[in-house]
Amino acid sequence: MEHPIIAIIGGTGKEGMGLALRWANAGYKIVIGSRQDEKAIMAAEEINHRLGINSVIGLEYAEAVTKAEICVLTVVQSAHQQVLQSLKDVFQGKILVDATARVDYQNPRPPDPPSAAQQAQEILGPTARVVAAFQNVPAKTLTKAIDQPIDADVLVCSDDIPAAQLIIQLAKAAGLRGYYAGYLANANVVEGLTSILISMNKHYGIKDARIMVSGISDDS
């Protein structure tokens, strides 16, 4: 099967850039989406330059979504609802991967339900295939040693299991292990893990506490 085209909505931020780098490096066609197309083009050129390729392109949000089969949402949490509202029409029928973790880094506490991904599903309606993933992956680990696997696991939640399975493959292509972690409602727990990881980092004076899954063999 040919690789699907991936749009990174909010692709000029650190998390989006990190995922884009790794997927482009694994041979995926990447579209960087930004509010302003000049910023998107600059980010795309930065990735092309780093990887010695020319396949990554930059476009304004709606055009980026239109070009792609899978859209990964990595905008800042304050822009989450507004971006989804404005792109509602173009998202229909696409897989939307919501990487939003609603957390205050200064004062971490678990977010109230519903999860960001459930809010996305509510805004986009039932034909969008919403998957929650990548909320806990530290951005800086994505951009370092991009050929190397990362020992942080990705909990993938969706009501659409085939869509979740595609995203588990995408996680693998980025050097991460992905696991199906239940329905979209469970994504609120995954967002809350960010609050736990920040609390651990503060308490132990470290920067990259991570959650791993144990007990599931690679061929499960």
Next chain:
Amino acid sequence: MEHPIIAIIGGTGKEGMGLALRWANAGYKIVIGSRQDEKAIMAAEEINHRLGINSVIGLEYAEAVTKAEICVLTVVQSAHQQVLQSLKDVFQGKILVDATARVDYQNPRPPDPPSAAQQAQEILGPTARVVAAFQNVPAKTLTKAIDQPIDADVLVCSDDIPAAQLIIQLAKAAGLRGYYAGYLANANVVEGLTSILISMNKHYGIKDARIMVSGISDDS
């Protein structure tokens, strides 16, 4: 420092028995608490017999709490509020470790806030030192090979950091790695992890998916 006396409230259930076995085996004085003292005495005798000791005793709930410095609550979730209400007076000044995960095993979904441990704090008032821990440890792994460490980590949440640190030591004594995971509010996320673990078990056809912490060295 001498080991504190530990009461297991709901100590005749699988989780409570498992923790009691491991702590008794590590040299802690254990009091099994049950609604009926005959059941508590039988459970205590079972542990004494298995370990070839005679230090574990069984008492009715309130007497068990009174005897102990640390009380670990492992009652079924439907009894959680009522047991706390009925023991409110004897819990004052004690450390209460709440191991309750509010989850429906048939239809797992994240519990609504506040966490069970926050509800416990609310019922007991500010002088009880409430810690949330051990919500995700599969009971059957506790009772097997009790001398061996378990590769499941314990996320310890509390507003009282010295109390949390004592419980991290207790986790270690039971063969588990414990980590301080933030304030009591974060315990709702830890309860929700049970929903994720059950979802994983169902999806992958396994029985003991576990969450591990990575990135924190043992001497942090």
